[in-house]
Amino acid sequence: MLEKVEFLMKQMIESLNDKHILELFHKIPKGKRLRAKLILKIAGLSDDAYKLAAIVELIHAASLLHDDVIDDALTRRGKDSINAVFGNKTSIMLGDILYSKGFTSLTTLAQNIAYKVSNAVALLSVGELLDVKLSEEFNTNEELYMDMIYKKTASLIEAASASAAMLAGKNVEIYELYGKNLGLAFQIIDDVLDITQESEKLGKPSMHDFKEGKTTLPYMYLYDRIDEYEKERLKSLFKKDLSKDDKIWIKNKMQETSSLDDSIKYAKKLGLEAMRAIRDEDSEGLKKIIKDMIERDF
Amino acid sequence: MLEKVEFLMKQMIESLNDKHILELFHKIPKGKRLRAKLILKIAGLSDDAYKLAAIVELIHAASLLHDDVIDDALTRRGKDSINAVFGNKTSIMLGDILYSKGFTSLTTLAQNIAYKVSNAVALLSVGELLDVKLSEEFNTNEELYMDMIYKKTASLIEAASASAAMLAGKNVEIYELYGKNLGLAFQIIDDVLDITQESEKLGKPSMHDFKEGKTTLPYMYLYDRIDEYEKERLKSLFKKDLSKDDKIWIKNKMQETSSLDDSIKYAKKLGLEAMRAIRDEDSEGLKKIIKDMIERDF
Numbered sequence: 001m002l003e004k005v006e007f008l009m010k011q012m013i014e015s016l017n018d019k020h021i022l023e024l025f026h027k028i029p030k031g032k033r034l035r036a037k038l039i040l041k042i043a044g045l046s047d048d049a050y051k052l053a054a055i056v057e058l059i060h061a062a063s064l065l066h067d068d069v070i071d072d073a074l075t076r077r078g079k080d081s082i083n084a085v086f087g088n089k090t091s092i093m094l095g096d097i098l099y100s101k102g103f104t105s106l107t108t109l110a111q112n113i114a115y116k117v118s119n120a121v122a123l124l125s126v127g128e129l130l131d132v133k134l135s136e137e138f139n140t141n142e143e144l145y146m147d148m149i150y151k152k153t154a155s156l157i158e159a160a161s162a163s164a165a166m167l168a169g170k171n172v173e174i175y176e177l178y179g180k181n182l183g184l185a186f187q188i189i190d191d192v193l194d195i196t197q198e199s200e201k202l203g204k205p206s207m208h209d210f211k212e213g214k215t216t217l218p219y220m221y222l223y224d225r226i227d228e229y230e231k232e233r234l235k236s237l238f239k240k241d242l243s244k245d246d247k248i249w250i251k252n253k254m255q256e257t258s259s260l261d262d263s264i265k266y267a268k269k270l271g272l273e274a275m276r277a278i279r280d281e282d283s284e285g286l287k288k289i290i291k292d293m294i295e296r297d298f
Numbered sequence: 299m300l301e302k303v304e305f306l307m308k309q310m311i312e313s314l315n316d317k318h319i320l321e322l323f324h325k326i327p328k329g330k331r332l333r334a335k336l337i338l339k340i341a342g343l344s345d346d347a348y349k350l351a352a353i354v355e356l357i358h359a360a361s362l363l364h365d366d367v368i369d370d371a372l373t374r375r376g377k378d379s380i381n382a383v384f385g386n387k388t389s390i391m392l393g394d395i396l397y398s399k400g401f402t403s404l405t406t407l408a409q410n411i412a413y414k415v416s417n418a419v420a421l422l423s424v425g426e427l428l429d430v431k432l433s434e435e436f437n438t439n440e441e442l443y444m445d446m447i448y449k450k451t452a453s454l455i456e457a458a459s460a461s462a463a464m465l466a467g468k469n470v471e472i473y474e475l476y477g478k479n480l481g482l483a484f485q486i487i488d489d490v491l492d493i494t495q496e497s498e499k500l501g502k503p504s505m506h507d508f509k510e511g512k513t514t515l516p517y518m519y520l521y522d523r524i525d526e527y528e529k530e531r532l533k534s535l536f537k538k539d540l541s542k543d544d545k546i547w548i549k550n551k552m553q554e555t556s557s558l559d560d561s562i563k564y565a566k567k568l569g570l571e572a573m574r575a576i577r578d579e580d581s582e583g584l585k586k587i588i589k590d591m592i593e594r595d596f
Contacts, residue, residue: 016424020431066394070387089368092390093427096364096397100420103401107412114405114412122398126314129391133318 001045005036008054009061012101024086024094028061029077034186034293035060035160041285042164042175049167052109056117056160058102063124063156065095070128071212078203113163120159127151135213138238140223145216146184153190154183174277178286181274186293188267191216192260193298195251201298207247213239217266221259222250268294299343303334306352307359310399322384322392326359327375332484332591333358333458339583340462340473347465350407354415354458356400361422361454363393368426369510376501411461418457425449433511436536438521443514444482451488452481472575476584479572484591486565489514490558491596493549499596505545511537515564519557520548566592 013025036053043049065082067073069091074084083091099121106114130148139145161179165172191209195218199206209216215223215238223234230253237246254260271290278286311323334351341347363380365371367389372382381389397419404412428446437443459477463470489507493516497504507514513521513536521532528551535544552558569588576584 016420018424018427021424021427066390069390088386089430090427092364092367093423093430096423097420097427099394099397100416100423104413104416104420106401107405107409107416111405111409115402118398118402118405122314122395122402125391125394125398126316126319129316129319129388129395132387132391 001040002033002036004050005033005040005053005057006030008050009058012054012058012105013098016097016101021094021097024082024090025098027085028065028082028094029079031057031060031064031077033057034289035157038157038179038182038286038289039160039164041283041289042161042170043167046167048109049164051105052113052117052160052163052167055102055105055109056156056163058098058105059117059121060156062095062098062102063121063128065091065098067128069095070132073204075204078200110166113166116159116163116166117156120155123151123155124153127153127155131214134215137213138223138235139215140220142217142220145220149184149187150180153187154180157183157186170281174281177277178274181270181277182290182293185267185270185274185290188217188263188270189294189296192218192263192267193296195254196260197298203298207242207250210237210250211239211241216263218254218259218263221262222254222257225257225259226253264294299338300331300334302348303331303338303351303355304328306348307356310352310356310403311396314395314399319392319395322380322388323396325383326363326380326392327377329355329358329362329375331355332587333455336455336477336480336584336587337458337462339581339587340459340468341465344465346407347462349403350411350415350458350461350465353400353403353407354454354461356396356403357415357419358454360393360396360400361419361426363389363396365426367393368430371502373502376498408464411464414457414461414464415454418453421449421453422451425451425453429512432513435511436521436533437513438518440515440518443518447482447485448478451485452478455481455484468579472579475575476572479568479575480588480591483565483568483572483588486515486561486568487592487594490516490561490565491594493552494558495596501596505540505548508535508548509537509539514561516552516557516561519560520552520555523555523557524551562592 013022035056039053039056040049043052064076068076068081069083069088073081075081082094103118106117127148131152134144134148158176158179161182162172162176165175194209194216195207197206210219223231226234237250271294274290275287311320333354337351337354338347341350362374366374366379367381367386371379373379380392401416404415425446429450432442432446456474456477459480460470460474463473492507492514493505495504508517521529524532535548569592572588573585
């Protein structure tokens with residue numbers, strides 16, 4: 001099923017008639033293809049569904065290429081990132097190529113689908129800038145954080161889900177709600193895993209978010225639940241290279257204050273909302289996506 | 299006429315509901331709006347024509363934001379570039395925002411127009427990578443150079459012209475040919491001006507292309523027309539900071555060998571082909587665009 005998506009993605013890049021680009025494309029670490037799975041589960045295995053899945057994955061890959069440049073990320077999924085191997089400029093240009101090729105193919109689908117997906121990319125791009133801006137200071141505003149992860153992560157998953165429903169003639173609103181909550185929960189689980197998992201498992205450095213200035217949900221919960229002295233200590237570690245002791249202190253405090261557990265609980269709550277949205281649909285597969293996503297360990 | 303285009307561009311950015319982005323947007327140095335003028339001249343002053351003009355200018359601005367990062371350009375149109383003031387990362391993110399917002403608006407126009415313009419952006423992105431790749435070594439292959447400037451510069455001008463014709467129900471092929479030749483001529487004149495004009499006039503450093511590894515048409519003509527000893531000298535200056543004497547030597551040699559004149563002649567020839575394409579159309583304005591473009595001094 002996903003093989004056909006990979007094949008179509010490759011075909012889109014091949015249509016650019018440039019060997020160098022195709023070589024670079026093959027060096028991009030492949031992801032979980034969550035968005036493709038989602039689209040095929042909702043829209044079925046039609047030609048247009050495969051095409052939409054390939055387009056959304058191409059666009060997602062483009063966003064990660066730029067993301068890794070913005071975040072100075074040198075590894076992705078346990079492999080060297082494109083910017084680590086070929087430099088930031090190549091990543092920017094390859095990202096632009098994947099974006100524009102994705103948009104071009106998108107214009108061959110129905111207009112409401114093309115609008116939905118491209119509008120999500122606009123939100124995603126705004127979300128990236130918000131993320132960087134929030135990372136300038138120690139952010140404790142949960143509302144700003146949720147708005148940012150909605151735009152940066154959930155919007156494209158929401159659009160994937162909604163546009164697949166459009167393709168299949170299903171009720172768009174409920175799939176949109178499903179996708180949005182899935183996307184939010186996905187990001188929160190990602191934020192938790194950054195703290196709880198070892199770097200080998202993550203395929204990237206562990207506890208890297210805080211060093212990057214990202215006070216994700218567990219950090220906000222923690223900050224809210226510790227005394228003034230500890231608040232100062234936590235703030236003093238913000239954006240710093242954490243020592244082993246610092247990491248242990250943060251993790252222990254998060255355990256003590258249930259900051260990690262409550263973040264997971266919140267993700268589960270969002271997962272349940274996603275499931276509730278599609279409760280009247282014949283959608284065992286979509287329920288499994290939620291379950292697997294929450295229970296994943298990388 | 300162009301004020302309305304500026305207004306629509308601003309409106310598109312405002313619809314993102316983010317003050318920070320709007321502030322950044324206003325700091326982007328404004329260009330000649332060649333593409334907007336072209337669209338309005340061909341399609342007339344309808345609402346859709348204004349919209350298309352604003353979209354294409356937004357997309358063009360996005361491409362320049364990324365371009366300046368790729369080329370390490372610190373000035374643009376006599377002003378500090380966005381990357382010079384706010385850093386590369388902000389330029390990348392703002393470029394992505396302008397691109398994706400442009401694509402989103404594009405999906406509200408007719409499908410053939412949306413396809414044409416987005417496909418041109420894919421070519422443009424490929425052209426950017428080709429440009430960087432060609433700049434790695436001293437390139438003397440005129441065919442590769444022409445293919446690169448077609449993709450990087452002419453494709454979007456070609457698409458602007460063709461999509462405006464689609465909008466107005468005019469003969470698309472002849473306007474496409476017009477736009478393509480206009481775009482090619484435009485880039486060659488740009489390459490000539492880089493050599494002949496002072497930096498104050500250009501609004502960017504003069505004779506900067508060669509330092510960036512770009513052996514543009516006048517350099518290729520020159521290389522072809524000098525002896526072995528001079529060829530070595532020219533090659534030794536490739537990608538170097540040029541001294542005043544080096545610059546004078548190159549310019550004198552280009553004069554002697556008619557390399558600049560012949561580049562201008564070639565641009566004029568392309569300009570004539572553009573005019574010939576639209577010879578049966580009522581298009582004084584379009585002929586004037588060609589004339590002004592070739593005779594411009596910055």
